[in-house]
Amino acid sequence: MSKSKGKQDKDASSASVTLAEISSQLEEHRKALSADFRSSFEALTATLDNLSTTVTEHGQRINSLEGNSNEVDGRLQKLEDTCATLQQDNVLLRTKLADLEGRSRRQNIRIIGLPESLEGPRPTVFFSQLLTDVFGTEVQPSPPELDRAHRSLAPKPSAGERPRAVIIRPHRFQIKDLLIREARRRVDLSYQGHKLRFYEEYTPDVLKQ
Numbered sequence: 001m002s003k004s005k006g007k008q009d010k011d012a013s014s015a016s017v018t019l020a021e022i023s024s025q026l027e028e029h030r031k032a033l034s035a036d037f038r039s040s041f042e043a044l045t046a047t048l049d050n051l052s053t054t055v056t057e058h059g060q061r062i063n064s065l066e067g068n069s070n071e072v073d074g075r076l077q078k079l080e081d082t083c084a085t086l087q088q089d090n091v092l093l094r095t096k097l098a099d100l101e102g103r104s105r106r107q108n109i110r111i112i113g114l115p116e117s118l119e120g121p122r123p124t125v126f127f128s129q130l131l132t133d134v135f136g137t138e139v140q141p142s143p144p145e146l147d148r149a150h151r152s153l154a155p156k157p158s159a160g161e162r163p164r165a166v167i168i169r170p171h172r173f174q175i176k177d178l179l180i181r182e183a184r185r186r187v188d189l190s191y192q193g194h195k196l197r198f199y200e201e202y203t204p205d206v207l208k209q
Contacts, residue, residue: 101203107176108201111166123149127168145171
């Protein structure tokens with residue numbers, strides 16, 4: 001009877017110790033798992049915080065880019081409007097310039113075919129007398145008054161090359177008109193054996209047209 005009871009007490013004690021150890025191990029595992037979960041959640045939270053910060057920064061940059069893009073669009077529109085206005089003004093100015101240049105040249109006569117350096121140091125006197133010699137006293141009884149006379153604005157050609165044209169401006173428009181009409185009527189105008197041609201002087205734009 002006493003042996004059986006002692007055995008039961010020993011078995012109960014062994015079972016009690018075993019449960020205590022199991023409970024202790026379970027508690028340790030619970031703490032370890034809890035620590036692991038806590039560490040994992042902290043790492044995940046840090047990662048989410050970093051992502052949130054990155055997204056916020058990207059959002060700010062996108063807003064800044066959109067603002068800059070709108071500003072650039074506005075400035076570009078102003079530049080296009082200004083450019084269109086300047087193009088219109090340029091067309092008007094070119095038209096006015098062509099008109100003024102044409103008016104300044106419409107009293108000029110261009111002479112082609114006269115060799116270089118024949119006019120000497122006083123070209124107005126020389127070309128005034130040349131007009132009388134070429135057209136004759138029946139057309140031009142006396143040397144007409146010239147406001148100016150000069151070669152065209154180009155480099156002086158070398159020997160054997162085509163001479164530059166001569167530009168003269170009679171003081172009176174009636175003289176210019178008379179000489180041009182007579183030059184169109186006659187085709188044998190010459191000076192000292194050099195065949196001459198007389199034209200009205202036009203602007204480059206008019207000549208292109």
